[in-house]
Amino acid sequence: MKTSIENKVEKKLHSRNFTKFGLDINPIVSIASGAIIFIFALYAFFNLDGANKLFESIKNIITTKTDWVFILSSNLFIIACLFLAFSKLGKVRIGGVNCKPEFSNFAWYSMLISGGMGIGLMFWSVGEPLYHSMIRPPIFKSPNAVSSALATTFFDWGLHPWAIYAIMSLSLAFFAYNKNLPLSLRSVFYPILKDKIFGIWGDIIDILAVIACLVGLATSLGLGVQQINSGLTYLFNINSSILIQIVLIAIITGIATLSVISGIDKGVKFLSEITMKMALVFMVAVLLIGPTSYIIRTFSNSLGLYINDFVKSAFFISMDGSSWQGTWPIFYIAWWISCSPFVGMFIARISKGRTIREFVLAVLIVPSLLSFLWLSVFGGTSIYINNITNGSLFEVVKNKLPVALFEMINNLNTPFLAGSIKILLSIVGILLVIFFFVTTSDSGSLVVDSITTGGKLDSPVGQRVFWACIEGFIATVLLLIGGEKALTTLQTAVISTGLPFAILLSIMSIVLITSVKKSYAKQQKVKEIKLYKRFDEFKDSEDFEEKNLA
Template identity: 70%
Template sequence: MVNSNKGNNITRELEEKLYSRNFTKFGMDMNPVVSIVSGLIILIFSLYAFLNLEHANQVFIQLKDAIISKGDWLFILSSNFFILVCFAFAFSKLGDVKIGGVESEPEFSNFAWYSMLISAGMGIGLMFWSVGEPLYHSVVRPPIFTHDNIAYSAMATTFFHWGLHPWAIYALISLSLAYFAYNKNLPLSLRAVFYPIFKDKVYGILGDIIDILAVVACLFGLATSLGLGVQQINSGLNYLLGIPFSVNIQVILIIIITLMATLSVVSGIDKGVKILSELNIKIALIFMVCILLLGPTPYIIRLFSNALGVYLNDFVKSSFYISLKDASWQGGWSVFYLSWWISWSPFVGMFIARVSKGRTIREFVLAVLIVPSLLSFIWLSVFGGTAIYINEQVNGALFEVVQNNLPVALFEMINYLNIPLLSGVIRVVLSILGTVLVISFFVTSSDSGSLVVDNITSGGKLDSPVPQRVFWACMEGFVAAMLLVIGGEKALSALQTAVITTGLPFTIILIIMSILLAQSLQESYKKQRRIKNMKMYKRIMKEYNKDKDIKFE
């Protein structure tokens, strides 16, 4: 017990040393090194794009192509390793370890927790790609999940990109962050995960470098998603109201979304983020059921069942597939996705860690892996299945539209739906629902991302000043708007490519992280087991002594 207290005192001393470096004026409480260097990197990139966008785009594309072509084996094998590690944690004795200790309890209900997982993890991505990707794979046959029925292969391939592999990445990094923060009393920051190796050095410059990498990846990833997302919102408004599709309109939309996200961030997780996430899931459920009932319902159900069977049956073979000759498809799809999920993982992992205290390792891993994956499969089957069916009926016309303008894919699919009664009204209502849902998902991505960046730049503090939260929410919107003005979709593409290049170092970080986590969990398992045994012993002795006091007459 003495050693434990001593360890906690050392941790508190190191935290005080870390926080003593924070800038605490003008309503701020942030690490100046992490904040200033991250800001400079963002500024330099923006200036580079402004001065020579063509050259910047070309340089980053070449860098991305080199990383994907040379490191494809690392992305593929490591992502499978992450799945195995997660299941090993869940089904071993380590699954009994509780995040936050034996006495900790969950902060949020299961529904609120799942809602926040999905909203932060990939809600907006599912809105953007759920029509276009299955449709593309149904026209251009993928080299994995090679079933005779191309629709089954297309949907199974889409499941592969949005299922266990990305969620295993999220589960591993979020579990590591939550464990070291809540069980080891370290700051909720990426630097804390490396404490077992570097000890108190993580509170210095070395830790600052790790956090700077995380902040830049988070801000660039969020800005990219926000910029691409407003194009989809603009497409919806153009379809509904005839509002022009232009950069000026998209900048205005970014300002509106940023203001909404700022209000949510100021409210905190318990109010703003939680309420919006729950609202997202409810609207998404209504929207999905409407498409399911108005679309080719029997076809969707059959496609979901058969594609899920193909996915599970060929999972191992397709997961370890590495192209020997033409790697263009795998580089453009599977490896691209894996590098994107990995580069995106510090943001999502930090947010999931923040809301997951009180869960056992087993509950955490199975919930993060299985529930979002299954819900994503259902969503993709409804929207992707409807798109595939419609495209066959209209002789490829929907695919042609999607190829030319991906952001409008969802609304074009709605336009092609065969609705016998009040078709015009129903299509408008569905388009409104879709637009509202895209906006809502973007607000939750923006506010949760701003909270994460805020946590990192403050040194891992969970409750930072309100002005600081506002600052990072506005910074995210500013970067997205500036890049749209500089070069529109081409500038966002350059930024997205820059984000993907961080996937390689983060892959190595995740591998190290999983090893450190396994070692530390062994210690916590023994400690929590001793505590449980002691509690059980005390309870038995209490009952025994109570029985001894009984007097028989």
């Protein structure tokens, strides 16, 4: 039965929805976000070079002049996460004292990583460590260039991005499941805006979230099919063309649509688990076939350097706004922050029933360690191969990055069935890229649909299919307009939103901690009442002590 608060929320927010013709949407959020994306597409169509220059200049200003905002705020998110996990507030359970987790730990972790940054790790794990080993970064300095390169890559893909996701997702989950507000970005600002979140201010917040989700997903989908196309070209001589990439988008969108129709419990969960198992087999195969001893030593040394120099490197801010910091860590932080509404919403959706301590440690630590291991296997192998091939792999990374993974596999030393193993590994690599994109697309569709319905989790199936198709449509249109250049322009535009979102996330961190303190006091009272009732029930019983201890 719904509580009075839930009835109030439904009356204030969901009553504004358009519910005819099999739809259940907030028309202001849906139409406004769609119109803004359409205007961007028109601008790119008529003046792609101008759009590219405009957003590139905005991005450069943000990443060089306000780099300190990103560095300091991202460190604040880690501190906030650790405080929530290790203080008494970590005992608070998302959804209330009696709430139980919906998914097993393996399914939960699989969806976390698949929906978080699995596709990014596939794309960058070969190229980035190799790049840093050739062009030394100003952080994590070490006589060993390989350890320095991997520690720097750990920085870009470890605690900092996952702390951003943790703060966003925990805020969304807490206000949705503990405060009975909609699972939507507007709900996080209820302590500040109060009932205004149910009006135009809430609509503006959700419009920004929908735009960030859609363009981030469309950009990833467009760039990803180019990597898949590169792999097919490398293996089977299939031409790299816009037509092939559009066909790939249609196939991926079709699979994602089937998953969306099945829902989280079946489609998204099933695909995420399959993808993680396949990724584990792929990583172990490369570890065993590749330079195993070299990879293990590199992983250990790099992890030690990362831990030892973490604080010093995490707070490093270039005095002259160096292009290196703007190109790498600031670029990444801005991208993670821009994508946080989408990833955070999905993580929040699957995390009901976890304690805050369990949630933070799982979201912050487990994916980071798995990312470090993955980067060490593929990054370490790429550096090793580059050294024994006189720098040939680095040339591929500089000129044809999407092909780098397949070039690395081709150079693995496999004494038995060499050709067959290499082809099999390359095929698995292509399938993994496809599966990671499918899981990203279907989880993104569910998120966008939830936002546009005002936080509902049981919207019409046709609506979910619509948003899955829209993602593919946007990527297709951008490829037709200007190929990779149009997609890069869109990506640059998304990153430009990183600055305002960084400020919003900082405010959210403070609001979250303040609100959790109140919930902690309430949940402690509930536990005390339950304990008292048990005492009152068994105090006259001879076996009271045994039952109470149990």
